[in-house]
Structure formats: structure tokens, C-alpha cells
Amino acid sequence: MISPTRIYLEPAAAELPRGREVLDRFPDAELVEVAGxxxxxxxxxxxxxxxxxxxxxxxxxxxxxxxxLSARPNGRSAHFIAPSTANGCAMACAYCYVPRRKGYSNPITVFANIEQITGYLARHVARQGAMAQPDQVDDRAWVYDIGENSDCSVDALVSDNVRDLVELFRGLPTAKASFATKYVNRDLLDWDPRGRTRVRFSLMPERTAKLLDIRTSPVAERLAALDDFRAAGYEVHVNLSPVVVHDGWLEDWRELLEALGDAASPETRAQLAAEVIMLTHNRALHEVNLRWHPRAEELLWRPGLQEVKRSEGGGVNVRYRAGLKRGLLDELLALIDRHAPYLRVRYAF
Known part of the structure; x- marks a missing residue:
């Protein structure tokens, strides 16, 4: 998945224990000092x-x-977005929304000041006190997304930052960590999260994933991991995302929902919940994808179905037209009701 031959290094990071650990993990890599x-x-x-x-x-x-360091309010997938301990990714999903200020390839950046980050989070959780009432995010705990700009399962191949976060939340009775992943890293099964970390396995039909989810774990492998992660003490959810519309898409989703039911034990299904997220694409990424993966754009770029949505940063995004999107989403939700009635949908958009 990742075998660094060159590490771009802020000198201050090399002076920290976590920075030295990362450098020791990849002793043969060339070091290139950078200002930031x-x-x-x-x-x-x-x-x-x-x-x-x-x-x-x-x-x-x-x-x-x-x-x-800041914990931004969220309200959909989590109550707060935790300060990143990494950004970028070693995977190459064709629709990736992750910020691309390092260039569109966006390799992994590891942040070495993990003690500062965990200390900040512990204080932030303490300030919240107990959650007053249940909501769609969780019944009783404040949930912090620890992987907004990266995939924590892959980050754990590079450093112990994610393990430190799991261990932090293990001792915080009023809060949980949460992250979405497309990579099955079974090393995480030994971490003893004690129900305080929610892993959201991202799923899409296998036929679509083979074209769009580049360098990720196969969908069948993600399904096979659900019971194991639940048994290891994680809260296990699924992200049905992104939902990409194409000929035969509903039949593909029916097959996936049936496979989900077959893979998950009654114990796992009892605590399973889902987020459903329709595709949002980006014009600049579309133009770049045409140079290296044009087949993906046959599914992702559908002007007849999509409308422009300006991002907060001024980027030109496209999404399914508002009236059409509602109908498409309702079709998928009805499919879930029929083929996975146990699956609680926390939110869909």
C-alpha cells in the first residue's frame, strides 16, 4: 500500500517522538527538508x-x-470534526473530495505533534460534559470524526497516531471516536476500543467499486470484516457512499444489500446503522481524471443528470439535480427497507 522512498520533512516534526518513530519505520527513505x-x-x-x-x-x-487545533461542529456524521492527525491518502478513489492543496495525488501527511492533539481533544470533551439527549449521531455520547481528511486504517500503517486516538477515547466515557474507511487493516483488531470507536465501512456495489475505488480493499473483504471488528469491541456502521447513478444501479445496490445481510451476524446487524451519501463530483477533478482514468468519468460526469454547486472555497462541484436527487434517494431508501429492514439509516443526502 505504501513504501516511502522520499519523506518531505518539516524539521520541527523530526524533533518530536512521533516524528522520530516514523523516520525509524522507513530508514531507507530519502529525507527532503521543507519549510512547511x-x-x-x-x-x-x-x-x-x-x-x-x-x-x-x-x-x-x-x-x-x-x-x-480546533474541533469543528458537524451534526451529520459526528458532533465534531477532530483536528487531523493526518491528511491525504494512499488510495486513489476517482471521486475523492479530500483537499488537494498538495496536488491532486495528495499523498499522506502525518502530523508528529500527537500529544498536543490528544491533549486538546481530552480538554474539549471535558468541556462538553454529558450529552443531554439522544440525537441522530448517537444515543448518549459526543462523537468526534477523527478521519475527515484521510483514511485512518491506512494511516495506521504509517504511524501510531490512530492507535493513540482509539486509546484516548477508550477512557472518555462521554465521547466516541469515529472514522470511515475503505481499507481493512486487521491490526486494529488488537486495540481493545471497548465500544468507544465507531468504524464506518464505506460500501458501494462491487461492479462500481472496481472502477472507482482504486487501491482500496475489495468490497467483499470489507463485508467480511464487519463481524470481526464488532467482536473486537468496535461499534460498526456502514457508509453507503457515494451513490452513483447509472444503468442498472438499483439492481447492483439490491445485490449489495443482500450481501450485507449475509455477511453480518444478528449481533452485528443489531447495532448497525448507515449513512447514505449521493455523489458530489468536482469539475477540476473531472478534467484531471480524463487524463488517467476516463472510464471512471463515464459514471461520475453526467451533465444530463447533474447541476452545478459552488463549494465554500469557490470550486465548481456538480451533484444530481435537486428534484431528481430526491427521487433517486427515495428509491434507494425503499430498497433498503425491503432488503435490509434491520439497517437504520442515520441520515441521507
Whole structure:
């Protein structure tokens, strides 16, 4: 998945224990000092080298220090978005929304100041007190998404940051960690989360995933992991996302929902819940994908079905037209009711 030959390094990160651990993990990598983890000219402008992206993701690693610590309110998937302990990803999903300020290949950046981050989170949780009443995020705990800008299962291949977070929340009775993943990392099964970390396995029909979910674990492997992670003490949910509309899409989702029911034991189904997220795509990413993976764009870029949505940062995104999207979503929700009636949908949009 990742075998760094070059590590772009903020000098301050190398002075921290976690930074030294990461460097010791990859002793043969070339070290390139950089002024800041966003200021790496070699990784900017790599849109022109789209065919090298997977190689960049596998061979480049960035080691930095997280400067700004904040827990942003969320309200959908979690109550708060925790400060990142990493950003970027070694996988290459064709629809990825993750910020691309390091260039579209966006290799993993590990933040070495993990003690600062965990200390901040512990204080933030303490300030919240007990949750007053249940909501769609959780019945009794404040939920913190610890993987908004990365995949924590892959991050755990690079450093112990994710394990430190799981161990932190294990001791916080009023809060839970949460992250979505497309990669099955069975090392996490030994971490003893004691119900305080929610793992959300992202799922889509296998036929679509083979085209769009590049370098991820096969969907069948993700399904096979559900019971094991629940038995290991994780709360296990699923993300049905992104929902991509194409000829035969509902039949594909029916097959996936049936496979989900077959894979999950009664104990796992009893605590399972889902998020359903329709596709949002990006015009700039569409243009780049045409250079390296044009077949993906046959599914992702559907002008006849989509409308423009400006992002907060001014980017041009596209989503299924509002009136059409509601109908498509209702069709999928009805399919869930028929073929996975045990699956509680926490939210859908």
C-alpha cells in the first residue's frame, strides 16, 4: 500500500517522538527538508503527471506539525470534526473530495505533534460534559470524526497516531471516536476500543467499486470484516457512499444489500446503522481524471443528470439535480427497507 522512498520533512516534526518513530519505520527513505507541509513545489502541479499519481501516493510521505487545533461542529456524521492527525491518502478513489492543496495525488501527511492533539481533544470533551439527549449521531455520547481528511486504517500503517486516538477515547466515557474507511487493516483488531470507536465501512456495489475505488480493499473483504471488528469491541456502521447513478444501479445496490445481510451476524446487524451519501463530483477533478482514468468519468460526469454547486472555497462541484436527487434517494431508501429492514439509516443526502 505504501513504501516511502522520499519523506518531505518539516524539521520541527523530526524533533518530536512521533516524528522520530516514523523516520525509524522507513530508514531507507530519502529525507527532503521543507519549510512547511503545504509548501512542497514538487507535489504541486502534478496534475500534469496524472499517470504518476499512484506511484506518488505509494512512494511519497510528508511529515509535519499540525499548527491549528480546533474541533469543528458537524451534526451529520459526528458532533465534531477532530483536528487531523493526518491528511491525504494512499488510495486513489476517482471521486475523492479530500483537499488537494498538495496536488491532486495528495499523498499522506502525518502530523508528529500527537500529544498536543490528544491533549486538546481530552480538554474539549471535558468541556462538553454529558450529552443531554439522544440525537441522530448517537444515543448518549459526543462523537468526534477523527478521519475527515484521510483514511485512518491506512494511516495506521504509517504511524501510531490512530492507535493513540482509539486509546484516548477508550477512557472518555462521554465521547466516541469515529472514522470511515475503505481499507481493512486487521491490526486494529488488537486495540481493545471497548465500544468507544465507531468504524464506518464505506460500501458501494462491487461492479462500481472496481472502477472507482482504486487501491482500496475489495468490497467483499470489507463485508467480511464487519463481524470481526464488532467482536473486537468496535461499534460498526456502514457508509453507503457515494451513490452513483447509472444503468442498472438499483439492481447492483439490491445485490449489495443482500450481501450485507449475509455477511453480518444478528449481533452485528443489531447495532448497525448507515449513512447514505449521493455523489458530489468536482469539475477540476473531472478534467484531471480524463487524463488517467476516463472510464471512471463515464459514471461520475453526467451533465444530463447533474447541476452545478459552488463549494465554500469557490470550486465548481456538480451533484444530481435537486428534484431528481430526491427521487433517486427515495428509491434507494425503499430498497433498503425491503432488503435490509434491520439497517437504520442515520441520515441521507
Amino acid at each position: 507541509h503545504w509548501q512542497i513545489p514538487e507535489l504541486h502541479g502534478d496534475e500534469a503527471n496524472a499517470r504518476r499519481w499512484v506511484r506518488i501516493k505509494r512512494e511519497a510521505l510528508v511529515l509535519g506539525v499540525k499548527k491549528s
